[in-house]
Every structure is written in C-alpha cells, then in structure tokens.
Amino acid sequence: MAQQTGELAQLAASAATCTRCSLHKGRTQVVFGDGNPHAELMFVGEAPGFHEDRQGLPFVGPSGQLLNRLLAGIGLRREDVYICNVVRCHPPGNRDPHPDEIAACRDWLDGTIRLIDPKVVVTLGNFAARTLLETATGITRLRGRTYPFQDRVLLPTFHPAAALRADTSGRGENRTLKGMEEDFQTLRQLLQERRPEPLQAAHPEPSHPEPSHPEPVRPSVPEAPEARPDGEQLGLF
Numbered sequence: 001m002a003q004q005t006g007e008l009a010q011l012a013a014s015a016a017t018c019t020r021c022s023l024h025k026g027r028t029q030v031v032f033g034d035g036n037p038h039a040e041l042m043f044v045g046e047a048p049g050f051h052e053d054r055q056g057l058p059f060v061g062p063s064g065q066l067l068n069r070l071l072a073g074i075g076l077r078r079e080d081v082y083i084c085n086v087v088r089c090h091p092p093g094n095r096d097p098h099p100d101e102i103a104a105c106r107d108w109l110d111g112t113i114r115l116i117d118p119k120v121v122v123t124l125g126n127f128a129a130r131t132l133l134e135t136a137t138g139i140t141r142l143r144g145r146t147y148p149f150q151d152r153v154l155l156p157t158f159h160p161a162a163a164l165r166a167d168t169s170g171r172g173e174n175r176t177l178k179g180m181e182e183d184f185q186t187l188r189q190l191l192q193e194r195r196p197e198p199l200q201a202a203h204p205e206p207s208h209p210e211p212s213h214p215e216p217v218r219p220s221v222p223e224a225p226e227a228r229p230d231g232e233q234l235g236l237f
C-alpha cells in the first residue's frame with residue numbers, strides 16, 4: 001500500500017510539469033487529483049474549473065459542493081473516494097477540452113486508475129464517459145445503467161455543473177439533479193454488493209436472491225456511436 005501511495009505521488013510529481021498539450025500555457029497549476037489513494041470508488045470529471053485551477057484541487061467550487069452533498073446522501077465522505085479529471089489543466093474560458101488534449105492527458109488518467117485500482121468508477125458528464133467507454137454516445141443515453149470497464153464497473157452520470165445549470169427557476173423539476181440522485185442510489189447498491197459478507201453472516205445458502213457480484217453487469221457499451229442529443233453542446237449533459 002505504501003508503495004502504491006508512493007507511486008501515485010511520483011506520478012503526480014511527473015504530471016506537475018507536463019507540457020504535452022497547449023492547456024499548460026494557461027494553467028496556474030496541474031490539478032492532478034485528490035482523495036483516498038486506496039479508494040474503492042473513483043470519480044472522473046471533465047477538467048479543472050477556475051476555483052480548481054487556483055486551489056490545485058478537483059471539485060472545490062459549487063460543483064464540488066453538490067458532489068459532496070450527493071456523496072453524503074449515500075453515507076460517503078469526500079475523503080472516502082478519489083476524484084480526478086479527464087484533463088488535468090484548466091481550459092481557457094472554461095471551454096470544453098479538445099480531443100487532442102484529452103488524448104494527450106490519457107496517460108495520466110490511465111496511470112491514476114491503475115494505481116488507485118478502484119472497484120467502481122463513476123464518470124461525471126460527457127467527456128469522461130465517452131473517453132473511458134470509447135463511445136460517441138451522449139451521457140443522457142449512457143446514464144441509468146452500469147458498464148464493464150477493465151475488471152471494474154463503470155457508472156456514468158451527469159456532471160454536477162449540468163445539474164447546477166439546469167432549471168433553477170423553481171417552477172419545474174430539475175431532471176438532471178433527479179437523474180444524479182437516482183444514479184447515486186444505484187451507486188450505493190453497487191458498493192453494497194461489493195462489500196465482503198460479514199463473517200457472522202457466512203452461510204452455505206445465499207441470503208440475497210441475486211449474486212453478490214454483478215457479473216455480467218447490465219447492458220454493455222452501445223457499439224454504434226449515436227447522434228449527440230440536443231442540449232449536450234455544453235459537454236456536461
């Protein structure tokens with residue numbers, strides 16, 4: 001475990017001076033990631049925003065506060081999980097990351113996933129889901145189910161920023177936020193299924209009608225890329 005933590009620190013130190021894409025020109029600092037290096041649950045977002053760029057930590061602005069609330073809703077604290085982004089440098093003007101930037105940053109993402117070795121990966125928004133699932137399908141269609149990812153399970157949900165930008169008039173239901181809340185309930189169930197049975201509960205017959213490990217997970221990644229639904233231009237939902 002100490003070796004893994006050391007390797008993660010080493011990877012972050014290497015990334016700190018990265019100039020593989022043009023995003024390095026406008027950053028204050030590389031926002032590598034934050035959280036429990038031994039977490040079973042890892043979140044992958046899109047890119048550092050203004051606050052993240054200044055503080056050097058992912059999800060510290062309003063999106064981070066919403067993420068913290070959603071975590072608390074299923075009994076988790078921020079320090080229980082690991083959080084990073086598809087690109088580690090703040091895009092100018094908060095624009096979407098470009099494909100070449102995502103590709104340039106991929107090694108850092110793959111290295112982080114390998115070292116954290118989470119059981120469940122939750123992607124936040126379009127870019128993380130499309131990158132890790134290697135699909136052109138948008139998050140609106142991807143979310144609501146789980147996908148096999150390496151030897152883990154991947155659960156796509158909206159980006160918290162999308163929920164914050166969704167209807168805030170108070171006149172209608174915030175469907176993006178509601179969708180995220182549903183996805184976090186799915187997440188809670190996934191984590192429960194992966195917890196080892198308590199010793200005193202050991203019994204020759206299963207106490208649960210379904211297998212404790214959800215292999216195979218529910219529908220796999222759609223094979224054919226689909227058109228991007230309306231409303232996804234922000235890349236967040």
Ligand code: SF4
Nearest residue numbers: 018021024089104105
């Ligand atoms: S976004 Fe990633 S690849 Fe680009 S400079 Fe930053 S760390 Fe390097």
